[in-house]
Amino acid sequence: xxxxxxxxxxxxxxxxxxxxxxxxxxxxxxxxxxxxxxxxxxxxxxxxxxxxxxxxxxxxxxxxxxxxxxxxxxxxxx
Amino acid sequence: xxxxxxxxxxxxxxxxxxxxxxxxxxxxxxxxxxxxxxxxxxxxxxxxxxxxxxxxxxxxxxxxxxxxxxxxxxxxxxxxxxxxxxxxxxxxxxxxxxxxxxxxxxxxxxxxxxxxxxxxxxxxxxxxxxxxxxxxxxxxxxxxxxxxxxxxxxxxxxxxxxxxxxxxxxxxxxxxxxxxxxxxxxxxxxxxxxxxxxxxxxxxxxxxxxxxxxxxxxxxxxxxxxxxxxxxxxxxxxxxxxxxxxxxxxxxxxxxxxxxxxxxxxxxxxxxxxxxxxxxxxxxxxxxxxxxxxxxxxxxxxxxxxxxxxxxxxxxxxxxxxxxxxxxxxxxxxxxxxxxxxxxxxxxxxxxxxxxxxxxxxxxxxxxxxxxxxxxxxxxxxxxxxxxxxxxxxxxxxxxxxxxxxxxxxxxxxxxxxxx
Numbered sequence: 001x002x003x004x005x006x007x008x009x010x011x012x013x014x015x016x017x018x019x020x021x022x023x024x025x026x027x028x029x030x031x032x033x034x035x036x037x038x039x040x041x042x043x044x045x046x047x048x049x050x051x052x053x054x055x056x057x058x059x060x061x062x063x064x065x066x067x068x069x070x071x072x073x074x075x076x077x078x
Numbered sequence: 079x080x081x082x083x084x085x086x087x088x089x090x091x092x093x094x095x096x097x098x099x100x101x102x103x104x105x106x107x108x109x110x111x112x113x114x115x116x117x118x119x120x121x122x123x124x125x126x127x128x129x130x131x132x133x134x135x136x137x138x139x140x141x142x143x144x145x146x147x148x149x150x151x152x153x154x155x156x157x158x159x160x161x162x163x164x165x166x167x168x169x170x171x172x173x174x175x176x177x178x179x180x181x182x183x184x185x186x187x188x189x190x191x192x193x194x195x196x197x198x199x200x201x202x203x204x205x206x207x208x209x210x211x212x213x214x215x216x217x218x219x220x221x222x223x224x225x226x227x228x229x230x231x232x233x234x235x236x237x238x239x240x241x242x243x244x245x246x247x248x249x250x251x252x253x254x255x256x257x258x259x260x261x262x263x264x265x266x267x268x269x270x271x272x273x274x275x276x277x278x279x280x281x282x283x284x285x286x287x288x289x290x291x292x293x294x295x296x297x298x299x300x301x302x303x304x305x306x307x308x309x310x311x312x313x314x315x316x317x318x319x320x321x322x323x324x325x326x327x328x329x330x331x332x333x334x335x336x337x338x339x340x341x342x343x344x345x346x347x348x349x350x351x352x353x354x355x356x357x358x359x360x361x362x363x364x365x366x367x368x369x370x371x372x373x374x375x376x377x378x379x380x381x382x383x384x385x386x387x388x389x390x391x392x393x394x395x396x397x398x399x400x401x402x403x404x405x406x407x408x409x410x411x412x413x414x415x416x417x418x419x420x421x422x423x424x425x426x427x428x429x430x431x432x433x434x435x436x437x438x439x440x441x442x443x444x445x446x447x448x449x450x451x452x453x454x455x456x457x458x459x460x461x462x463x464x465x466x467x468x469x470x471x472x473x474x475x476x477x478x479x480x481x482x483x484x485x486x487x488x489x490x491x492x493x494x495x496x497x498x
Contacts (some may be wrong), residue, residue, distance in 0.1 A: 016148030038216040045213065053213075 004051075004077065005070045011046045012066055015039065025067035039069035043069075079263040080490070084340040085332050086325030087275075087436050088164035092128035092318050093421050094138035096167065100423075104448050105469045106226050109302035110423045112148070117281050124293035126301035127209035127279045128318035128424030136252060137317070146230075153217035154226070154279035155195035160321035160335050160429070161227035162234065165271050169235055172325035172337060174269055175235055176271075183477060184268040186239030187228040188258040189275060189323065190250035192428030193482070195222025197280045201493025215259040225406050227275050232325075239248075239267040247483030248389070250274045251322055251432030252491050254277060256346035258326050268331045273323035273432035284317065290356055292393060293317065306452035307390035307418035308400065308464050315391040318424030319415070322432030329496075341439045344476075347371025351486025358395045362402030364488045365389075369478060372490040378476065381410040381433050385447050385477040387434045390418025391425050397458055399480065417465035421451035431481035442495055446471045 009023045016033050020036050029035040029043065032077055044060045046054075055063070089096070089333075092110025093103040110128035119125040133139025142151050145163035165187075169175060169198040176182045179357050200217045220226055225243035240261050250275030258272030271430045287293050294314040297304035305316040332339055350373065351364035358364065375377060386403060390396050404411055419437050426433055441447055446469055453466035463470070 015149070017147060038118040038220070049210075073416065 002074065004073050007050055008047065008070050008073060009066060011050055012043065015043055016047055025065055025070065026065060028065050030064070046074060053077045080265065081325050081329035082259040082262045082343045082366070083329050083332050083433045084175065084324050084343065084439055086168040086336040087340065087439065088162050088167030088171065088322065089322045089355060089436055090130055090140055091320045091433060094132060095163065096138055097171070097436065099138035101437070104419060104422050104437065105200060105446065107449055107451060109306055109423065109451060110318065112297070112459070114279065114299055116358065118280070119284070121286050122281070122284050123295045124284055124314070126294065126304050127284070127296040127442055128316055129279055130319055132430045152460055154221040154230070155198045156319070157191050157194060157321070157344050158221065158227050158230055159277045160277060160319070161189050161275040161323065162230055163323040164273060164275065164323035165231040165235070165325050168271060168323045168325045175208035182236045182238040183316065184239055184240060185271050186261065186267040187232045187237045188227040188240065188242040188244065188254050188261070188270055188272045189231060190244030190246070190254040190428055191227060191275050192245065192247045192398045193276065193278050193283065194224035196278060197304060198222045199281045209447040216311045217469065218237055227268070231271060235271070237271060240270070241269070245486040247485055248427050248430055248488070249481040249483035249487045249489040250428035250483035251430055251492060252489035253431070254350070255324060255343070255432060255435050256348070256489055260330050260341045262326055268328045269328045271323060272326055273321065274429040275321035276427045276429040277319050278427055279317055279319045287317065292356070294392065303452050305392045305421045305423055307388065307392045307396050307450055308456050310451050310455045310457040312392040315393055315420065316424040316433070318426040320426050320433065321429050324432070325434060333366050333396065339496050341442050343358070343495045344494045345372035345376030345492030347375065347490045349488045351488065352353070353486050356484050358398050358482060359486065360398060362398045364486060365402035365480065365482060366489045368488040369402070369480065372478065373493040375490055376492050376494070378492070380407045383414055383476055383478055384406065384472070384474045385438065385441050386414060386416035387417050387438045387477065387479040388418045389482045390420055390450070391479045392400070392420060395482070399482070400458065400460055400462070401492050403462065407462070411461040415447040415465050415470060416465040417448055417450040419448050421449070421453070431479065431489060435479045435493070438479040438491070439493050441477050442493060445474055447474065481494050
């Protein structure tokens with residue numbers, strides 16, 4: 001598992017208050033991890049913070065699963 | 079109109095988390111005041127406050143994790159967490175956990191706060207200035223809005239009836255309970271979870287109230303002696319924090335389910351001073367009129383009043399209220415006990431009226447008037463028993479609870495034993 005994947009999963013588990021085992025790449029923030037739409041906005045902000053990057057709104061809308069976030073950040077972050 | 083009774087109590091105060099431990103410590107004459115150590119007070123004229131005893135939940139301390147998920151706590155200011163704790167206690171005490179659609183839709187919430195999430199607003203303003211709008215959390219607004227205390231409580235407990243909030247500075251808690259009682263009396267709800275909550279022990283709030291010259295500044299080296307209503311050495315209020323929430327219920331509804339009934343809310347009066355933004359009208363006419371209105375609503379006269387929980391903030395306003403009460407009571411003044419429990423817990427601002435309403439209800443239950451601590455040298459003579467220093471057992475059939483707020487907003491609640 002890449003360093004980015006690990007950091008993403010840690011942020012997701014912390015922000016959504018879920019067990020780390022549940023944070024798999026296929027897990028959907030809303031359907032599987034109990035997030036609401038506000039939680040997902042905050043998650044994107046946390047990713048931006050952690051990876052010192054900016055995630056544009058149209059890209060943020062396509063980040064629905066843990067794997068989506070990892071893929072986006074592997075491509076666009078540091 | 080339908081009768082309204084109190085069937086559940088909940089509170090988080092600077093004395094304890096919970097109604098009974100707070101009440102026990104109040105009657106024992108304990109003070110919740112101490113030197114502020116949560117943030118820098120070195121440059122503030124007032125360095126003391128009455129703070130919630132935070133801890134792991136043992137020894138009656140307040141552990142936020144007992145009342146709200148940690149991931150939810152992160153999103154809100156403390157006033158919402160305090161409200162969640164007090165509401166849970168009150169609903170558990172009342173044994174009212176509505177699950178059917180019918181029960182949920184007749185159960186409402188009316189919780190106010192004087193100031194709401196001032197700490198989170200201040201922090202977010204810093205973030206906005208230093209890092210720009212993209213760093214503002216989506217939870218910034220919903221975690222600070224005053225009516226979100228009630229919002230969170232309603233979601234946690236499935237309360238689908240009226241969902242309302244009051245904002246009237248230091249009268250908030252009293253207005254919330256009074257207005258909730260009216261909603262029940264008029265048939266808009268059968269059960270209301272009502273009260274006030276406040277979390278203003280922070281640098282910005284202390285600086286703001288200090289600028290108003292409202293805070294105690296002479297007792298930084300003896301915090302427990304700072305809140306001293308009616309005493310000649312008083313010099314301002316001591317800030318408190320916490321929440322008080324009651325379950326109000328329509329009398330027949332409570333009887334039908336065999337609920338424990340603490341007292342009946344028999345009167346509620348409101349008035350305005352129309353005088354000054356922070357100072358009460360020196361003639362005390364606003365206070366007099368709201369107390370009179372509460373008695374009139376109850377169909378009682380001043381001679382029927384046994385105990386008064388005063389607004390008594392330990393400021394220049396103490397004597398104005400005292401004169402208004404003397405005017406109200408006339409010849410029966412000598413039969414009445416009036417105390418300010420702010421001498422023990424400080425001034426909980428938007429939560430004060432609700433916590434003090436609960437103390438008034440307990441005074442009726444236990445037939446005891448809590449003390450006015452630190453009242454060593456009364457600033458004025460009065461025939462009214464101000465219950466100096468020690469709680470006093472006495473017959474209490476009725477209790478009046480006063481709250482007066484910035485903006486000249488006044489409220490009085492009148493409680494009585496049921497089926498006197």
